[in-house]
Amino acid sequence: MERKEKKKRKDYKGRQESRSTPSFPIDLTSEILLRLPEKSVARFRCVSKLWSSITTDPYFIDLFETRSPRPSLLLCVRKDDNMFVSSIPQHTQETLHKSSNKSFSSSQPKSSYHMKFPEDDDGFRPTESVHGLICFQESLKPVVWNPSKKEFLTLPKPRKSWIDITVFLGYDPTEGKHKVMCIPCNRTSDVCRVLTLGSPQESWRTVKTNQKHRSSFNTTGRCIKGVIYYKAYIYHTRLWVIMSFDVRSEKFHMIPFPLEARKNLLLNYEGRLSFVDDTNPRRLLILEDAEKNKWSKHEFLSHLSRDVITERSLHLKGFTNAGELVYVASLFNNSSYILFCDPARNSFRRFEFKGISKDESWLNNEGEGLFMSPLHIFLNHTESQISL
Structure with missing residues (x-):
């Protein structure tokens, strides 16, 4: 050899x-x-x-x-206490030497399996994949999940008086530590609860947020270079802002929202917080300087991908590390697909769901292809050997 x-x-x-x-x-x-x-x-x-x-x-x-291990796209479909998990290649060999606007399709996942959930709870609101781990809540308790090792860690409830919670997961690249941060959902508060994974005690501690604010039911966070960003509503005002939480220092800061993107999804574009412009869906707003509230604008979406997206009712989920936009439907259907758009080359490729559901009868609804369930996509997922 x-x-x-x-x-x-x-x-x-x-x-x-x-x-x-x-x-x-x-x-x-x-x-x-x-x-x-x-x-x-x-x-x-x-x-x-x-x-x-x-x-x-x-x-x-x-x-x-x-x-150079390639990040993958993790696809999860849940039905009752069953979870089907499939790992899809984000990058193929064609990506290295693709130079035209030719499109291509694939349907073979890297790996697939299904597993039982810790509890049968409909309140599955997961975070993004952060350095190999994902967090969500079950019965008001945060649960940390390592998909690579198929392990769950159920954490104690952050605070007994909180009726509902919003869970965020962050990673400090300097010290190599994950932290779970929770705030009350739909309730104004000036404190959060933080827990460091892997610490000897693994107990919650209270941290001041500097500003009284509240999150909504659908609040999601985005961890970028050791900082968690999320949307929040400031107490006694009509002002929506972006709150940032530095994972290492555990300090909060408030960033005014750009007027053109108050309702849009938080995106990670080449290591910077960004939004799609409300007034021009082909334009990206990129945060250049948080302290000066400086944003730049970048034209990024081709006419070709817009036509396909409109026709198939697909929703933007974010960017891959290679700069491709990822669009997918909100519900799983084995006749649908994931669309990867490369704005630099004005090209696209797609991954068809039929390649992952053919061996799963409960996904196929006994072969009829009628099964519909919320579809969760985790971009830029990396393998983690952390034991929970």
């Missing part, structure tokens, strides 16, 4: 050196490119013929896939 690998390396190196003799070593160039994000590799292919030949070589693509 080792001899075969050395031969592949020799053949690969020989092919590259026969095409050009640069002053910069081929092996070092390849090693640098292997460490870059997939979107950068695709963009740098245009630098030179040599870089194009390196990044489109099958041996390079195999190495890239092996050494």
Whole structure:
């Protein structure tokens, strides 16, 4: 096996050196490119013929896939206390060397399984996937879920007097710690409860929020570079704002809402908080400076994807790490699909649900394809070996 690998390396190196003799070593160039994000590799292919030949070589693509684990899209469908979970590739080999606006479809997941939930509760309001973990609440208790290890950790109720709660999950990249943060739902408060996962006691502590505010039933958060962002309503005003919670310092700040995006979904665009512009659905509003409340505008959505989205009644869920927009229906139906749109190339690809439901009779509703249930999508999910 080792001899075969050395031969592949020799053949690969020989092919590259026969095409050009640069002053910069081929092996070092390849090693640098292997460490870059997939979107950068695709963009740098245009630098030179040599870089194009390196990044489109099958041996390079195999190495890239092996050494750079790709985030996946996690699809979850729940019925009663059953949960069907499927891991879908966000990036395919076509993404590395795709250069036209050709569309393509696929229907084969990386892996699929179904599992029993801790409790049969209809109040499933999950957070996004944050560094491999997902959080939701069951019977007013936060539950942490590691899909990779199929493990659940049910936490104690944050505060007995709270009738309902909104749960957020954050990750501090500096200290490598997850934290669960809870506030009362539909009730004004100036405190939250925070619990650090993996700490010796794993007990809740009270943290002041600086501003009295409340969340609504459908409030969701977005954790970006160690900061949780979420929408909130300020006490005794008619003002909707963006609240930010620094996971490491546990400090809150208030960011005024851009007028064009008061009702839209919080998005993570290339590591920055963003919204779709209400007045122009092809425009993205991007937070450049939270302290100065500075926002930039970016045209991002093609006419091609808009036509397809309108026809199929799909909803925007966010961006992949490679910059693709992800659209999906709110309810699961095995005749529908997930749409990935690449705004830079004005192209799209789709993942068909029939590939994940053919072996699950309860998803198929005994083969009739009529089963409809809330569909939950978790973008940029990474494998985690954390034990709960």
